[in-house]
C-alpha cells in the first residue's frame with residue numbers, strides 16, 4: 290500500500306493504515322513514550338485454523354523464508370520506531386525462539402547494548418509437546434530503553450500457590466493467612482531504634498528495631514505482632530497475605546493466560562495477544578497521558594489497553610482489515626466513535642480517527658483478494674448505514690461473500706411492512722468481484738446462490754458491469770422475481786447512496 294496517498298499528521302487516538310516504516314517516516318522525532326511491537330515473526334508456524342479460510346491464512350502467513358530476510362525487513366522499521374521514541378521512552382519487541390537471539394543482536398546495534406533491560410519469557414501455552422526436546426511454550430519479549438532515564442513503575446505479580454503454601458503458613462481464626470517477619474534489622478546505633486522496647490534489648494543481640502517504638506505500639510495494638518509462647522522469644526510481625534502487593538515483577542510471566550478459543554476477548558485474529566499482557570507492559574513503562582505506539586497493531590490489543598489505562602495511543606497496521614477490526618474494537622470495548630469529518634463534536638464523547646485507509650480504485654484493484662472483499666462488504670455496510678459481515682467460509686464459498694443486516698428491515702419486518710429491497714429477512718447476501726468488469730457469467734452463480742439461500746434480493750459489488758451483466762440482472766428479475774442490485778466501487782468509495790446511482794436507473798429502479 291502506498292504511503293504517498295496522503296500526508297499523515299501525528300495525532301494520538303488514530304489508527305493508521307499503512308506500512309509502519311512509511312507511516313512513521315511522516316511523524317516528528319521523539320514523539321512517543323512507549324513502543325510495543327509484535328510483528329509477524331519468523332516462526333515457521335502456519336495459521337491454518339484462522340477464520341477457517343484459505344485466503345486469510347495467506348494474508349497472515351509469516352512470509353520470510355529465512356532469518357536474514359526477516360531482519361532485513363525489520364531493521365528499517367525498527368530504525369523508524371527508534372527515531373520516534375522519546376529519549377525517556379521504552380521499547381518492547383515481542384518475538385519467539387526462532388529469531389529472538391538474532392533480533393536481540395539487531396536491537397543491541399540500534400539501541401546500544403547497555404540499553405537492553407530484560408528478556409521477558411511469557412508462558413504462552415500450558416504445554417507444548419515435542420518428541421525430541423523440551424516443549425517450547427513461551428514467547429520472548431525484549432525490553433530496551435532509549436537512554437538511562439526512562440519510566441519504570443513498580444508492578445507486582447500475584448504469589449504462586451506454592452509460595453503461599455510455603456511461607457504464609459499461619460492463619461487467624463477468620464482464615465486470614467499470614468507469615469512471620471522479623472521486626473529487627475542487623476546492626477546497632479545510638480538512636481532510639483536501638484533502645485529496648487517492652488524490655489526487649491535488641492542491641493544486646495547486635496540488632497535494632499526496624500520500626501519506631503510508637504509504630505511498634507500501634508502494630509501491637511492492632512494485633513499485628515505475634516508473641517511466641519516461649520519465654521524470652523522474639524516478637525515477630527504478622528504479615529498478612531491480603532495486605533501484600535505480590536511479588537515485584539520478574540522476568541518469567543506465567544500468570545497471564547493466552548486467549549483460549551472461547552474467551553470473550555477473542556476476535557478470531559490468529560495472533561491476538563491477551564489484554565493483561567499489554568496492560569502490564571503499559572502500566573510498568575508509561576504514565577497516564579503518555580503516548581503508546583504499536584506499529585504492528587493487529588486487532589488493537591495495545592490500543593485498547595492504552596485507552597483503558599488513560600494513555601494516548603497510536604495504532605499502525607498495513608492491513609485494512611486489521612484497521613477495521615481495531616476500529617470496531619475501540620468502539621465496542623472503549624465506547625469510542627469515529628471522529629466525524631465535519632459536524633458537531635460532543636465534548637463528552639471519546640473519538641478515534643482512522644487514517645490512510647485505501648480509498649482509490651487503483652489501490653483497491655491491487656489489494657489481496659481477501660482484503661478487497663472485506664473492504665467492499667464493510668464499505669457497503671457503511672453506505673447502507675447497516676452492519677455488514679464478511680463470510681468466513683471462502684473455501685467453496687458458494688457464491689456469497691458477505692451479508693448486510695439492514696437495520697431498518699428488522700423494524701419493518703416486525704411491523705409486517707414492506708421492507709427495503711423487498712427482502713423478507715433482515716439480511717441480504719453480497720457477492721464481490723475484483724475484476725475490471727463483472728460479466729454475465731458472474732451473475733449466474735450468484736443467482737443460484739441466492740435461490741439456494743431462499744433470498745429474494747442480493748447485492749453485487751464490482752468495479753464495473755458489462756452490458757451483458759446488466760441484461761442478465763434484468764432477466765433474473767423479470768423471469769424469476771429475484772432482485773440483484775449492482776454497486777460500482779466508484780460509488781462505494783464516495784459513500785453514495787443507492788437510489789441515486791446511474792447504474793440503478795439503467796435497470797429501471
Ligand SMILES: C[S@@+](CC[C@H](N)C(=O)[O-])C[C@H]1O[C@@H](n2cnc3c(N)ncnc32)[C@H](O)[C@@H]1O
Nearest residue numbers: 308309327560561562585587588590606607608
Ligand atoms: C502478530 S500481528 C499483531 C497482533 C497484535 N499484537 C494483537 O494483539 O492483535 C502482526 C500484525 O502486523 C501487521 N504488519 C505486518 N507487517 C507490517 C508492516 N510493515 N507495517 C504495519 N503492519 C504490519 C500484520 O498485518 C498483522 O496484523
